[in-house]
Amino acid sequence: MSNSVHEIRDPIHTFVRLDSDERAVVDSLPFQRLRHVHQLALTYLVYPGATHRRFEHSLGVLELASRVFDVVTAPGNIRDDVAERLPPIRDLEKRQHWRRVLRAAALCHDLGHLPFSHAAEKDLLPDGWTHERLTAEIIRSDQMKGLWDAMSPPLPVDQIVKLAVGPEASGLQLSDWEAVLSEILVADAFGVDRMDYLLRDAHHVGVPYGSFDHYRLIDTLRILPSPGKTDQRPSTEPAMGVQEGGRQSAEALLLARYFMYSQVYLHRVRRIYDIHLRDFLAKWLPEGRFPTSPGSFLGLTDNEVAAAIADAAVAPTAPGHDAARRIAQHDHFRVLYERHPSDVSVNPDAAIQVSQWAADRFGDDNVRFDTYKAREESADFPVETRDGRIVPSVTVSDVIARLPPLAIDYVFVRPELKDQATALLEEQRQVIIKPKDEDQ
Amino acid sequence: MKRLQRAALLSELAERLLDHDSWCGETHLQKAVYILQELLHCPMGLKFILYKHGTFSFDLRADLTAMRADSLLERRVRAAGYGPSLAPTQQAQSLRQRYPKALGRYEQQIRFVADTVGAKNVDELERLSTALYVTLTGPAGTSAEERAVKIHELKPHVTLDQARAAVAAVDELIEQADRQGLLSEQ
Numbered sequence: 001m002s003n004s005v006h007e008i009r010d011p012i013h014t015f016v017r018l019d020s021d022e023r024a025v026v027d028s029l030p031f032q033r034l035r036h037v038h039q040l041a042l043t044y045l046v047y048p049g050a051t052h053r054r055f056e057h058s059l060g061v062l063e064l065a066s067r068v069f070d071v072v073t074a075p076g077n078i079r080d081d082v083a084e085r086l087p088p089i090r091d092l093e094k095r096q097h098w099r100r101v102l103r104a105a106a107l108c109h110d111l112g113h114l115p116f117s118h119a120a121e122k123d124l125l126p127d128g129w130t131h132e133r134l135t136a137e138i139i140r141s142d143q144m145k146g147l148w149d150a151m152s153p154p155l156p157v158d159q160i161v162k163l164a165v166g167p168e169a170s171g172l173q174l175s176d177w178e179a180v181l182s183e184i185l186v187a188d189a190f191g192v193d194r195m196d197y198l199l200r201d202a203h204h205v206g207v208p209y210g211s212f213d214h215y216r217l218i219d220t221l222r223i224l225p226s227p228g229k230t231d232q233r234p235s236t237e238p239a240m241g242v243q244e245g246g247r248q249s250a251e252a253l254l255l256a257r258y259f260m261y262s263q264v265y266l267h268r269v270r271r272i273y274d275i276h277l278r279d280f281l282a283k284w285l286p287e288g289r290f291p292t293s294p295g296s297f298l299g300l301t302d303n304e305v306a307a308a309i310a311d312a313a314v315a316p317t318a319p320g321h322d323a324a325r326r327i328a329q330h331d332h333f334r335v336l337y338e339r340h341p342s343d344v345s346v347n348p349d350a351a352i353q354v355s356q357w358a359a360d361r362f363g364d365d366n367v368r369f370d371t372y373k374a375r376e377e378s379a380d381f382p383v384e385t386r387d388g389r390i391v392p393s394v395t396v397s398d399v400i401a402r403l404p405p406l407a408i409d410y411v412f413v414r415p416e417l418k419d420q421a422t423a424l425l426e427e428q429r430q431v432i433i434k435p436k437d438e439d440q
Numbered sequence: 441m442k443r444l445q446r447a448a449l450l451s452e453l454a455e456r457l458l459d460h461d462s463w464c465g466e467t468h469l470q471k472a473v474y475i476l477q478e479l480l481h482c483p484m485g486l487k488f489i490l491y492k493h494g495t496f497s498f499d500l501r502a503d504l505t506a507m508r509a510d511s512l513l514e515r516r517v518r519a520a521g522y523g524p525s526l527a528p529t530q531q532a533q534s535l536r537q538r539y540p541k542a543l544g545r546y547e548q549q550i551r552f553v554a555d556t557v558g559a560k561n562v563d564e565l566e567r568l569s570t571a572l573y574v575t576l577t578g579p580a581g582t583s584a585e586e587r588a589v590k591i592h593e594l595k596p597h598v599t600l601d602q603a604r605a606a607v608a609a610v611d612e613l614i615e616q617a618d619r620q621g622l623l624s625e626q
Contacts, residue, residue, distance in 0.1 A: 085596075085597050167489050167491050168487070168489055168498055173490060173594065174491070176492075176595075176596070176597070179491065179492055226493075226562075227522075227523060237492050237493055237566075237597070239492065341511075344510055344511065345511060345531060348444060348447070348510040348512065348535070349443075349444060373502070373505065373506040373509050374502075374505050374506075374509065375498070375501065375502035375505060376498075376501060376502070376505060380466070380523065380524070392522065392523045392524065394515070394517050394523070394524050395517055395519075395522065395524075401515070401517055401524070404508075404509070405505045405506070405508045405509040406509070407506070407509035407510070435538055437538065438445075438538060438539050438540065438541050438542065439541075
């Protein structure tokens, strides 16, 4: 296959460039399917511009992954103590090989996304399945394996899987070098997956606070030893970090993430539409579960689901009619209760108890509960100071040290019940949220 | 195990580690909880893998972050150049008072972990947890030398001599736990 360069225009990165081997991956059915999976599910019902798809995000991740790889493996940017731990970093041939693996993994990291992305993943996949596991299955499928084997030279499929989905979902042991490359893609702090979705989502949603100076940030990224003083005897394993000169860009990324989550991803109306979508899918899908065999799974996109919602919304006897109608006519449930610090200080499970109370009082069908807590500690990474010391980010940045973990809880009720439920809740709030005993 | 029950146990463990002058950063807690769950059978329901700095649980990271969001743990920057510590708050103390049975059931196990690894630094914990992982997940009856070779293979920056010392430390840990009757599932 000829290895000419193919250029694709992109609103965030101007151009994304592919070689012919990568172009074949982009042209494959599993990748083309991503043209029909919205990046932000039904967020476009709240922010009309949010109609972008996983397809362009995956291209963007490939572009950023290459930029980061080129910076952190540039000979002048490699510390001796890191090179000692990561021998491939100073071997040109190995470096070129792993750059290709990283780009392939970047392209494929979202292949296993369900229709409407994350909205229905948790409840509607069989036990033990996640979109990462589906991604790994698709990368390993005969269809994709043919592409990896046809590359010049061929790429080992397990290496792509490891970097694309990380150690947990791949079920494979990662070497220190593979762990660092996986961090380039999906790390909590500086993963390019996160960088691209923040920039791209902010652009399409039309909110300015998802932006940050990613050019400066990428230029200052380095693979660094773990921070700590000699007497603390830190681990010697390397990790992705940043030079002191990029500290403000790193802070801006973390703030961008904080604001995008609090203003967009965790927006209350967006969250209730996810729940209505989940309710619809639970009734519409055979046995209420997504298929996991690549043959059936790849035939299911947002298009099929959106068409089914439109049909069910006007057919009162159709499975999932009520949820479909709510999505189609913007008649979503309303917030009865949301997480409040003073309630959390009394009982961290206050919202769950409000939800249980409301379900008992008004019926399960009239109440929906939603909760989200950040799963990761993204603010803890090494910083290389101007005098060559390696220190933890929280000791050089008050902004990072004080950034609170994101958490939301919402209890929603049917619109007609909102006033009555609100009045009753206000009356009995302290009793309802009172902590339960251990045996309750 | 329910989320808040687990939070009560985690905050108790953090408290005990701090009593032993542990730095009690996330890495210290990751390794201590690994021993508590996998060796001493405290059923916290967390999935561990071998990853950076030894054994690691993404579930536990999520739990610790959620505990910070719920003001049960707070991050303390104690000295320039050092990573942050995680310390239980007043609210965590109130939470622990609500779970006397769970804390009573696993009190001995928590004390054992704090006593045995509380004073260890990150470097030692990385090797110890890797040695325990290799011991618990490898075929029964694998010799100490085979386990040391495996550790060196998995973590090339751990020298063979360091790996042998880590295996010896793990065997001693298991023996101590056995002597105290802590190896049986409850």
